[in-house]
Amino acid sequence: MGMDRFIRAADIDGKQLATELLERIKTDVEILKAETGVVPGLAVVLVGDDPASAVYVASKHRQTIAAGMKSFEHRLQAGTTQNDLLSLVHRLNVDQQVHGILVQLPLPSHLDPNAVIQAINPDKDVDGFHVSNAGRLATGSPGLVPCTPLGCMMLIKNALGEHLSGSHAVIVGKSNIVGKPMAQMLMNAHCTVTVVHSQTRNTADLCRTADILVVAAGRPGLVRGDWIKPGAVVIDVGINRIQEDGKTKFVGDVAYGEAGHARAITPVPGGVGPMTIACLLSNTLTAFRRHQPWPLLPGNEQGFLR
Numbered sequence: 001m002g003m004d005r006f007i008r009a010a011d012i013d014g015k016q017l018a019t020e021l022l023e024r025i026k027t028d029v030e031i032l033k034a035e036t037g038v039v040p041g042l043a044v045v046l047v048g049d050d051p052a053s054a055v056y057v058a059s060k061h062r063q064t065i066a067a068g069m070k071s072f073e074h075r076l077q078a079g080t081t082q083n084d085l086l087s088l089v090h091r092l093n094v095d096q097q098v099h100g101i102l103v104q105l106p107l108p109s110h111l112d113p114n115a116v117i118q119a120i121n122p123d124k125d126v127d128g129f130h131v132s133n134a135g136r137l138a139t140g141s142p143g144l145v146p147c148t149p150l151g152c153m154m155l156i157k158n159a160l161g162e163h164l165s166g167s168h169a170v171i172v173g174k175s176n177i178v179g180k181p182m183a184q185m186l187m188n189a190h191c192t193v194t195v196v197h198s199q200t201r202n203t204a205d206l207c208r209t210a211d212i213l214v215v216a217a218g219r220p221g222l223v224r225g226d227w228i229k230p231g232a233v234v235i236d237v238g239i240n241r242i243q244e245d246g247k248t249k250f251v252g253d254v255a256y257g258e259a260g261h262a263r264a265i266t267p268v269p270g271g272v273g274p275m276t277i278a279c280l281l282s283n284t285l286t287a288f289r290r291h292q293p294w295p296l297l298p299g300n301e302q303g304f305l306r
Ligand SMILES: Nc1nc(=O)c2c([nH]1)NC[C@@H]1CN(c3ccc(C(=O)N[C@@H](CCC(=O)O)C(=O)O)cc3)C=[N+]21
Pocket: 056, 102, 103, 104, 105, 106, 127, 147, 239, 268, 269, 270, 271, 272, 273, 274, 275, 276, 277
């Protein structure tokens, strides 16, 4: 009983939803290009030669081009100084062809990621990491929001519909990149939000009360089947590289095989990851629209001017 093996949680197909979102972005880019003669541009900065980061950056570049946008890749050597990186950011801030700027993290340890992020023009900060954007999100003002929680929000709405009001959402993890902005977005959608983390005393009990469970802890298999309420929607943000039978594979933070009684769950890979990149391009389009001066273009209803 309980963990009924005759019930199977629906997989939330992040890959498919990301493909659909990218198609819509591509269409919007064509329309905006026809209306303004300008093409949205995304600059991605990679410092050093971390192989995982290089793979992500290459994927971002490919998808930016596929969406009809301009991609500006800046690869800097591992020994780049803080000053050199800051001057590149300043150049990108004033470059008219660049509407979005992303500095790939993590940076080599001699560089200060916070100083670099805060140097980015907040209206080009497509990662949504600048304090101005964190403050805008916290106060419900228009801004740019972090890609991963934005993608999670879309996946949750796809599983539950637009009306999340009154649902209890539990978030595992309190990072600035996922946990905190996720909590803000769910509060903006009128959920009751609980954030648990490594120092929480009754994490499993709290998770068992979640209608929506978002897990961003970075610990493979942390969330077990008996932490999940039957019928809950489970969003697994974890991407953990593990060795199994001599092969490398990716697993999430949720023991996926034990979650059959959930209503729906994101697989890893193929869940949150693909949505993150699609949301990066969505944010670039948002930044581009808000950059355009009078008259207002669709998507610039707030009349965002700089
Ligand atoms: N400034 C900054 N912004 C980021 O958004 C950022 C970053 N730095 N540093 C690294 C992380 C990681 N990240 C991922 C994006 C897509 C997948 C993704 O598409 N994953 C696929 C699998 C990809 C594969 O197989 O390698 C999936 O989950 O299905 C994963 C991870 C963005 N990050």
